[in-house]
Amino acid sequence: MTDPLAPLLELPGVRDAVAAAREAVDQVHGHQANRRGWPTTAAEASVRAARASAALDGAEVEIPESGEVNEPVLAGALRIAESIGPMLPTWQRAPMQALAKLHVLAATDLLADDALGRPRPGRGMSRRLDLLADLVAGGTSVPGPVLVAVVHGELLALSPFDAANGVVARAAARLTMIGTGLDPKGLTVPEVFFLRRSDRYTEAAAGFRTGTDTALAEWLLLCCEAIEAGAREATSIADAALAG
Numbered sequence: 001m002t003d004p005l006a007p008l009l010e011l012p013g014v015r016d017a018v019a020a021a022r023e024a025v026d027q028v029h030g031h032q033a034n035r036r037g038w039p040t041t042a043a044e045a046s047v048r049a050a051r052a053s054a055a056l057d058g059a060e061v062e063i064p065e066s067g068e069v070n071e072p073v074l075a076g077a078l079r080i081a082e083s084i085g086p087m088l089p090t091w092q093r094a095p096m097q098a099l100a101k102l103h104v105l106a107a108t109d110l111l112a113d114d115a116l117g118r119p120r121p122g123r124g125m126s127r128r129l130d131l132l133a134d135l136v137a138g139g140t141s142v143p144g145p146v147l148v149a150v151v152h153g154e155l156l157a158l159s160p161f162d163a164a165n166g167v168v169a170r171a172a173a174r175l176t177m178i179g180t181g182l183d184p185k186g187l188t189v190p191e192v193f194f195l196r197r198s199d200r201y202t203e204a205a206a207g208f209r210t211g212t213d214t215a216l217a218e219w220l221l222l223c224c225e226a227i228e229a230g231a232r233e234a235t236s237i238a239d240a241a242l243a244g
Contacts (some may be wrong), residue, residue: 005135005142005150011217017224021145024231025183033238034187041237042148042186047085048233050077052191053170056198072109075163079105080171082185084178089144091175093131099160102171106164117159128158136176144182149223151176153208170194173223182227187237190223197222 005108009015025126028034034041051061051074059073062152069075091098107116119125132154155169170191177183177190194201204222207215 003140003142005140005146008142008150008216008220009148011213011220014220014224015183018145019141021202021224021227021231022143022182024228025188026185028231028234029183029185029237031235031238033241034185034234037241038185038187041234041241044237044241045187045189045234046081047078048189048192048237049170049174049191050074050081052195053077053167054178055195056170057164057166057189071154073106073164073167075109076106076165077171079082079108084119084171084175088175088179091172092137092179095136096129099129099133099168099172102168103161103164106167106171107161110163115162120162120192125158125160136179142156144177144180145224145227146220147180148173148176148182148227151219152223153205153219158203164224177227186231188227189232189233189237190226192233193229197226 009018029038051063054074054077054142055061057073059077060071061074063069063074069078071224080102087098087101090101098106119129132151135147136151152169152173155172159165161168171187174186174191177188178186200222204215204240208219
């Protein structure tokens with residue numbers, strides 16, 4: 001069968017951007033601090049990712065000295081950060097189940113219990129989510145950066161839940177980075193790049209919804225650029241770990 005995502009690799013600049021993103025991640029995995037001490041650097045990366053993701057959804061992201069986070073969007077993003085590792089097998093085997101769990105974690109303080117983990121009804125919504133789940137569960141062989149971008153963009157486009165769609169989409173992209181082997185230790189922080197380029201991020205995500213070749217290429221290139229920037233953020237974390 002034809003790979004449904006294969007045509008994306010033929011869009012202008014995508015192959016080169018994918019190669020550059022993969023090389024950047026490989027280099028940070030070879031950093032001295034990440035050879036044995038990667039659980040520490042990965043934990044820091046996870047917190048930075050959660051804070052940036054929450055900020056993109058308008059949250060106040062300062063963590064109190066007490067450590068008790070009351071801001072609901074940030075609290076949800078941090079709950080997801082703590083659960084990414086244990087959730088990975090479910091994401092790879094049963095993506096819809098994992099997506100529901102991501103939403104429960106993200107939106108517990110935002111919605112009533114009966115709205116948690118439940119995508120909005122509609123045949124079109126269900127079909128597109130099922131197609132996305134099929135891709136995550138092995139329905140494509142495109143390189144990791146491409147699948148990451150598709151998961152991220154499609155969940156932003158669909159916004160399947162009543163709240164916390166951005167946090168969920170970025171968490172699903174992070175799971176995909178780990179699950180595809182692109183960033184198996186979860187060291188990179190592309191979310192920081194998206195926050196720093198929030199206007200461009202919002203514009204490119206809106207373009208993705210149109211499905212035109214030009215807009216898809218722009219989104220893919222932006223996501224690859226974010227992965228490279230996320231690798232630089234990871235390098236700074238690893239450098240600090242060595243210095244400390």
